[in-house]
Amino acid sequence: MSVISFPDRGHWGDAQWRGNCSGxxxxxxxxxxxxRTFVDPMMGSGTSIDVARERGIDALGLDLHQGFNILRDRLRDHLPGHWAGGADLTFSHPPYHDMVTYSGAVWGDAHPDDLSRCADVDDFLDKLAQAVLNQRDATRDGGVYGVLLGDLRRNGAYHALTSDLQAYLPRRERRAIIIKAQHNTQSDRRAYGQLRFGRVTHETILLYERLRGDTYFALACAVNQQRRVSQGTWRAVVRHAITGLGERFTVQDVYKAVYAAAPDRVQQAEHWKAKVRQVLQRLEELSGEGRGVWCRAA
Ligand SMILES: C[S@@+](CC[C@H](N)C(=O)[O-])C[C@H]1O[C@@H](n2cnc3c(N)ncnc32)[C@H](O)[C@@H]1O
Known part of the structure; x- marks a missing residue:
């Protein structure tokens, strides 16, 4: 079946958790x-884990709210030792960009690596792709990795997050696209005037099978990354450059990293250092509350 619909969410997880999913x-x-083995690295209220355990599946649930950060921590390193070779299934239900804000709202304090606190849609897609590739890395050869994701309409624009994400992932590993009808959303209860193009009432499940041997894939990723750095926005260039800089760095470190990552861009832009500083300042503002990755540049 490539279209599914479950109006009832069942008794698993927590119905009060914003953006929870039907079990x-x-x-x-x-x-x-x-x-036989399953990991959900963004488990939220733990719906997936409750269902898995009820079925006798060896399941592991992680989330930023309990200290696991899919953008910084290698998921494979968190798997139980007896899951040799990786999990049979790694599946996540990430935030749909900023549709629901998690850290600082549903739980704890605002966290700069919270996928619901990205600077914009491009930043979200970049980070989500990184997260799904982290899932892939924790999946055994022949195992399956995937996500449940919804699209977003903002100020008249339609952000097809699910299709855009696929452009970052290996096409030859794609195995299924399942459309899920969406029920009981907050927007269902809001009164909308006439919506010219109608409301978004579906989400999408993407399933990929990890193929044995990843030399080709690693190469494809590197090319893709290079394309984003050479053609993307300055924000993408700076974000890519500072990813490898560790916990503390100076603006000079960022200049060096940007120069190393995108020498052609630097040579074409006379005032590139000013651009870099501008981006750092903007990212710092967006990360909010004086904390976070963007605030480490002194
Ligand atoms: C849509 S919710 C998952 C809901 C879950 N399926 C349920 O039924 O309760 C998305 C989750 O992603 C988590 N998250 C956001 N950024 C993350 C990150 N960088 N690392 C790990 N988890 C993250 C959020 O804390 C949130 O709990």
Whole structure:
């Protein structure tokens, strides 16, 4: 079935957790894929883990709210030792950009690596792709990795997050696209005037199979990354450059990293250092509350 609909969410997880998902979705996936080991690196209220454990699946749930950060921590390093070679299934249900804000709202304090606190849609897609590739790395050869994701409409524009994400992932590993009808959303209860193009009432499940041997894939990723650095916005260039700089760095470090990552861009832009400083300042403002990756530049 490539279209699914579960109006009832079942007794799993927490119905009060904003953006929680019906447990029947996970039951459907487990019936389809029959994993023996399963990890959800963004488990939220733990719906997926409740369903998995009820079915006798060896399951691990992680989330930023309990200290696991999919943008900084290698998921594979967190798997139990007896899952040799990786998990049968790694599946996540990330934030849909800023549709629901998690850190500082649903739980704890605002966190700069919270996927619901990205600077903009491009920043979100960049980070989400990094997260899904982290999932891929924790999946055994022949295992499955995937996401449940929704699209977003903002100020008249339609952000097709699910299709855009696919452009970052290896096409030859794609195995299924499942459309899930969306029920009981907050927007259902809001009164809308006439919506010219209608409301978004579906989400999408993307499933990929990790193929054995990843030399080709690593190369494809490197090319893709290079393309984003040479053609992307200055914000993408700076963000890419500072990813490898560790916990503390200076503006001079950022200049060096940007120069190393995108020498052609630097040579074409006379005032590139001013641009870099401008981006750092903007990212710092966006990270908010004086904390976070962007605030480390002194
Ligand atoms: C849509 S919710 C998951 C809801 C879950 N399926 C449920 O039914 O309760 C998305 C989750 O992603 C988590 N998250 C956001 N950024 C993260 C990050 N960098 N690392 C790990 N988890 C993150 C949020 O804390 C939130 O709990």
């Amino acid at each position: 029947h979705v996970y039951a459907h996936l487990f019936d389809l894929l029959r994993p």
